[in-house]
Amino acid sequence: MQTWWIIGAVLAMMLGNLIVRAGMVGVQMAHTNRLSTLQVLRYGIRRWQVWLGMLLLFVGIVAWISSVVWWRLELSYTLLGLSYVATIVFAWWFVGETLTLEKMFGAIIIVVGILLIIRGSGF
Amino acid sequence: MxxxxxxxxxxxxxxxxxxxxxxxxxxxxxxxxxxxxxxxxxxxxxxxxxxxxxxxxxxxxxxxxxxxxxxxxxxxxxxxxxxQLSFFYPLWSIATIIVVLINWWWFGGGMSWQTLAGIGLVFVGVSLLFRGGHSI
Structure with a gap:
């Protein structure tokens, strides 16, 4: 149950972010002129992808925080770190973002760094 | 200069x-x-x-x-x-560093060589991400 909770939380955060990003890219593509931050938000909240993504993101964040506090710190942080790497690939695949070696290595180094921080601080 | x-x-x-x-x-x-x-x-x-x-x-x-x-x-x-999401999502790791620093500074939490090495590695990773591109 705990493992599935953590996997579900991380997947929800990753999927939520990807869906929100897809929705917001759609906002930018629909308008040729440069939009202000408020305009971007106003057009963004009219899209169902943004609402679905935000819901998933919120549920994922809350579930992930509870998993860190209640259960398995290392598994939670490892899976979160791996989701960074997976997001780089999925964002390239589904949203058309750039995929570079620097990004991949950067994310992998961050995962190792986070694990060292968690082991060292016991937080 | x-x-x-x-x-x-x-x-x-x-x-x-x-x-x-x-x-x-x-x-x-x-x-x-x-x-x-x-x-x-x-x-x-x-x-x-x-x-x-x-x-x-x-x-x-x-x-x-x-x-x-x-x-x-x-x-x-x-x-x-x-x-780009693929640039900013991994930057959430900065939140972990800040929370660990708050824990160490205000609540007297642990700070070992592992933690410091981890923070250093995260910064190396972030600088690599910057080189990888972040604009739309």
Whole structure:
């Protein structure tokens, strides 16, 4: 149950972010002129992808925080770190973002760094 | 001379990406504050289940935490309209560093060579991400 909770939380955060990003890219593509931050938000909240993504993101964040506090710190942080790497690939695949070696290595180094921080601080 | 060049390049970088920096800082700041409040609420739970998560979310710290987390999604949304997710999502790791530093500075938590090495590695990873590109 705990493992599935953590996997579900991380997947929800990753999927939520990807869906929100897809929705917001759609906002930018629909308008040729440069939009202000408020305009971007106003057009963004009219899209169902943004609402679905935000819901998933919120549920994922809350579930992930509870998993860190209640259960398995290392598994939670490892899976979160791996989701960074997976997001780089999925964002390239589904949203058309750039995929570079620097990004991949950067994310992998961050995962190792986070694990060292968690082991060292016991937080 | 070198300091002048460095200062000028930092100033140029902040000028070019000022909005993105502000949006990211707001999102991450609110997320950290929300996380800390919600953590405080979660510690009071006697059982670890979906039901207790619901009860915790109705406490004062729980409501405050949820409110701040929801608020953090607004600048995050605006940021994702302009910048790549594959660059900014891994930057959430900065939140972990800040939480660990808060724990060490204010609450006397542990700070070992492993933690310092980890923080160094995260910064190396972030600088690699910067080289990998972040604009839309």
């Amino acid at each position: 070198q300091f002048t060049v460095l200062a000028a390049s930092i100033k140029r970088g902040v000028g070019e990406h000022g909005t993105a920096i502000r949006l990211f800082s707001s999102a991450i700041g609110l997320l950290i504050a929300g996380q800390l409040c919600y953590r405080k609420a979660l510690l009071t739970a006697t059982q670890h289940s979906l039901n207790s998560l619901w009860q915790v979310s109705q406490s004062l710290w729980g409501i405050l935490g949820i409110g701040l987390i929801l608020l953090s999604l607004i600048p995050w949304l605006a940021l994702l309209a302009r910048r």
